[in-house]
Amino acid sequence: MQFTIGRLADAAGCKVQTVRYYEQVGLLRRPERSGGNQRLYSQVDIDRLTFIRHARDLGFPLDAIRDLISLSDRPDQPCDAADAIAREQLSEVKRRIEHLQALRLELERMIEQCSHGRISDCRVIEVLGDHGKCAVHQTNGRVTS
């Protein structure tokens, strides 16, 4: 059974461009082509793309997924490395949750104290302008995903 790129994308629940992008960055192998130069995929590719998408849904970055894939290609190896990658992702997720919960508290406080008057009395604006009035202190916590 062979599939066009559209079928593959549908099967894994992503866009056609995303599939081509994964090929471009080396997450998916370059597939055979039809006479008319169209990509032809097999079940193996569906499985791999599903794997990638699922890992993405869990927030794994592409580099981590690359590692996981190369691990899954060596089934006789011990799985400590895969485990470590997952643990790392878990602690990243925990870190983000903590950060977001601090933001949430601060935002709630800001909003709660808003007297719905003029901008000049607005707690939201005031707190944003004055770091001292806020409980969230960041050094450089860029957060993604």
Add this chain to the structure above:
Amino acid sequence: MQFTIGRLADAAGCKVQTVRYYEQVGLLRRPERSGGNQRLYSQVDIDRLTFIRHARDLGFPLDAIRDLISLSDRPDQPCDAADAIAREQLSEVKRRIEHLQALRLELERMIEQCSHGRISDCRVIEVLGDHGKCAVHQTNGRVTS
């Protein structure tokens, strides 16, 4: 009192390039220049940059910050709009927390069930490969910040 870009950046706790970037995208006004073409800032600029950085720390996107700034420049207006922006940010933060908590659960489950054997028996790899074994089901939840 006038400050160079480096002092300004230090005062607000960000990088010099970030200041220039904010100028470029119109969040900071173009400041006067010294004889040697260096930017010269005043306390007003420090306040504004502090405002921006703080809002960024709270996760507000630059567009929202732009709106908040133009609101704070009209202190006699009612503050409902500022309030609404903050509420929107709050619900965004809540959404992300929920999402991350689902990820966290799933990652914990994956890791917990890992038997520390071979890759071929690895729950981490297995769960990633099979959507049916997982509780997190995404349609297209891209998440940032």
Add this chain to the structure above:
DNA sequence: TCTTGAAGCTACAGTAGCTGTAGCCAATAG
């Protein structure tokens, strides 16, 4: 057989919010 519309192709630009680099010029301390 012809046509039409959907789906595929490549190549490139754009998204958010910075960050880093190259190659230069200005300012200041010793």
Add this chain to the structure above:
DNA sequence: CTATTGGCTACAGCTACTGTAGCTTCAAGA
């Protein structure tokens, strides 16, 4: 006077896609 630090512009790069333009291929209906 010189060395170092800091500033200048312009541009490339980061993540992980997404969208667009302009073209070709494929499959189904008349």
